[in-house]
Amino acid sequence: MSSQYNPTSPFANGPAANDAAEGGADGGVPIPSRFGEPLATLQPIPVSVGRPQPSTSGPKPDDEVDYSDTFYGQVGGHEVFAKIIHVFYQGIAADPLLRAMYAEEDLGPAEHRMLMFTEQYWGGPRTYLEERGHPRLRMRHVPFAVTPEARDRWLAAMRKGIDAAELSPMHDATLWDYMERAAHSLVNAPSDPSQAL
Known part of the structure; x- marks a missing residue:
């Protein structure tokens, strides 16, 4: 031009x-x-005309935002996701292999981060992005030896969390499919260190 x-x-x-x-x-x-x-x-277009973008600073209670057209809203919103993640972290705390991956004595902050991530991924509040930026799942898991055994134990803990929520069969299958694929994608080490390339 x-x-x-x-x-x-x-x-x-x-x-x-x-x-x-x-x-x-x-x-x-x-x-x-x-x-x-x-x-x-x-x-x-005059500067004073237009629709301001909604503020994203700080989460709003679920009753102030309409999530009904999202997976997050359809399964029950914050309470349901909080239950899934809480039961999941109870499983993490009880498993020596998985618990060893958390340096923090208190798993509360990790539970909070996981809750924010899953809520955002499934159409809920975008608090995770605001507080922590892009999820970068693979990058954040690189420091840990995520073996097939660790993956299977992680999935067992997540299965208990999802079961505790008593979702509809369709929602359960959708959520479980994602969790399985995510867990498989994060494996970065063999079960036996001698098998490493």
Whole structure:
């Protein structure tokens, strides 16, 4: 595209000059037509007009946001996801192999992070993104030896969490399918260290 001045362009001289050339801001810029009369007049959008974007700073209670068209809303929202993740973390705490992957003495912060992630993934509040940025699941799990055995134990704990929520068969299958695929994708070490490449 040429950067030369084009006197035939309605936008050649910037908004202020165009408004003046067209008879002021109220006149707008005509959209030409090959049939003679302009098709319409392009009006500038005043800064004060428009719909502000909703604030994303801080989570809103579920009763203030409509999640009904999301998986998150369809299964019951925060209470259901909190139950799944809480039961899951009870399983993590009881499994020596999985518990060893958490340096924190208190699993509460890890439970909170997992809850934020799963709620956001399934259409709930975007708190995880605001607090922690992009999930980067594989990157965040690189420091840990995620073996097939660890994966299977993780899935067993997650299965108990999902079962505790008593979801409909369709929602259960959808959620479980994702958890299985995610768990398999994070395996980064063989069960036997001697099998490492």
